[in-house]
Amino acid sequence: MQEISQSLSLAVALITSLDSTLLSIAGLSLRVSGIAVLAAALLALPFGAWLALARFPGRQGVIAVLNGMMGLPPVVVGLLVYLMLSRAGPLGPLGILFTPAAMMIAQALLIFPIIAALARQVIEDAWGEYREQLVSLNASRAQCMRALLWDMRFTLTTAVLAGFGRAIAEVGAVMIVGGNIDGVTRLMTTAIALETSKGDLPLALALGVVLITMVITINLAAQWVKSTAMKKHG
Amino acid sequence: MVNRGQSIDKKGVVISDNARNLLVALTGKSRLLVATLVGTTVLNIASPDGAGTAFAQEKFIVVASTTSTQDSGLFGHILPHFKAKTGIEVRVVAQGTGQALAIAKKGDADVVFVHDKAAELKFVEEGFGVYRRDVMVNDFVIVGPNSDPAKSSGNDVIAALKKIAAGKSPFVSRGDKSGTHAAELRYWKAADIDPQAGKGTWYRETGSGMGPTLNTASAMNAYAFTDRGTWLSFKNRGELSLLVEGDTKLFNQYGVMLVNPAKHAHVKKQMGMQFIDWITSPEGQAAIAAYKIEGQQLYFPNFVAQRR
């Protein structure tokens, strides 16, 4: 208990002093996960919408696999991405192992199934309500997908935030593909792991508090935007 | 006759139809969004700490090393000296010795800096490493509960281990093929004890780095085998204290080597050699010796230049 109160005051001190190392690590975490979620969402949302509306043999199997991949172990994803990006691997010549780009790729892969699976469910449910009207209007499949994605934007924002939360919280994948290099690929989560391994538990916990605060703040902001927009648009 | 629903609702829609729709949806979606994504990705990869070799203006090398050297704070102390002198940034990827050698074998590092001489020499023999040099020595110690139930305290590591095994006192091992773990196993062997016999009862393997292993030992109030450097900078000691030290057998040799450019053409040979030369130079060796925690020197430089 004493450690927790010690950590809380340390966390407050770190935040208010705007410690420069903390700022750069926090900034990097936001940047890596932000880009990862943007890239993943740009592909996962249309994919989920397409899957919701498509009908082909084996579709149920694809949905089951997609849902299952929401539980991909991050460390396994990290290992696979490492093997791809390693110099000995197919994408080695790109030279992006142990850089933020590698971490963005790993995180994007990790959260793609989350956003896609949730989008698929949301759009499929909405399709039940909208189908007859959209078919009556002769909307093409692509037009239906876009109309539904836009109409369900509030629910889909929650799915995207879920993906972001997963990305910014994971440590296994980014540790392997990033290497936790000081000043280059050290994120909040890998810094916490490092301080824990050095036995500096109060600092580790303080960093954890800062991380949680960051994530909650982002979610609060998103919620505010959502509710303002919902009041305006129904 | 036409059926309105035919192309959308009927089961068994031609798959190529679906694929076409998917492509249209993916690329037909807001061009602005796609452009933003491409733009930001390119900018990120192109930025100084992004990908690199083609874009990087900075000079840097990747050194695969061990968690003990990182956790003890040595790199934080000596690397700024090197950067100031040569302008080369050293990016340390600190994992266990086993993992460091594995990624070096694949060519994902330029230099290897670990402490398992036997494994290093084998690495060189197999052609994956070149220019191996001794760099420094630190020592291992055994820590344990203040009360020392096994009465292990002293300067004889073999005797201490025998007493710990005889009394079945709880002992936490790294169990992760690291340099420290390899050393620990050598001492057990020298004491003629197979710790696996006590696996799961008094001998616990955490499969993790030195820090987490010490955390576990602290929580369990158990004995553990560790390097002095990690112990001195470890802040979660609980009721553990340093019990066994000073045995000459406990010295631990660190070595540095270049990943063989013949196997991996992209290895930064010139900058890597600058690092190897510097860390074995009088200046580098002095920097190592100057690093102290609680007034104690942790690493003892011992590079001896070969006479040609």
Next chain:
Amino acid sequence: MADAKILPLAVVGLGFRVGDISVLDGATFDIAPGSRNIVLGPNGAGKSVMLRLLHGLLTPTSGRVGWSNPDALAVRRAQAMVFQRPVMLRRSARENVEFALHVAGVRNVRNAADLALDRAGLMRLADRPARLCSGGEQQRIALARAWALQPEVLFLDEPTASLDPAATNAIEEAVNAMHRAGTTIIMTTHDLGQARRLADRVLFLNHGRLVEDAPAVSFFAQPTSPDAAAFIRGELLW
């Protein structure tokens, strides 16, 4: 309006089975251009199913829906439908109409949408989020949206079933206005009063069968089938 007309429509032996149950059985009739056709009958008679078969939302299990134009695309584009519950996208009323126009390939959607809303007396709602409008307003927007497409045939499936008399009146007026402008109306209802007000011709369904097909005047004055007669008297039909 499409260049080649899709009417007259010849429906022959139209049927729809779900498993063992015959929801619609052997309906045969013609639809002539410019008529107001009311499909009348008690709940569960198969009225909604028939409308969906004609409009192409369902595939018949037997029989034929014979439009005059062989061009499938032209046939689809010449029709529009208003459903019992209006389906509005989460955007403004105007944008809902614009969406339909955009899908139909119209260039200047803003002008056309404003025209449609104005004609329906809904300009004050143009920028209001459609989902925040009342049920009656939403249905009127749905009708304005359909009108904007200038369909040859307008299907309506019990459009005023959940509306109050004022909104019902507004919808019926709009339907009549569209009819006067040349659209053929095919509408289902179980409301006798509405049928009396709007029908030129009545198709009476019961238990999935087309029991009677007659001009409105003679249907209400002298129904030939006992079921129809009972329905008009206000009795419940089994």
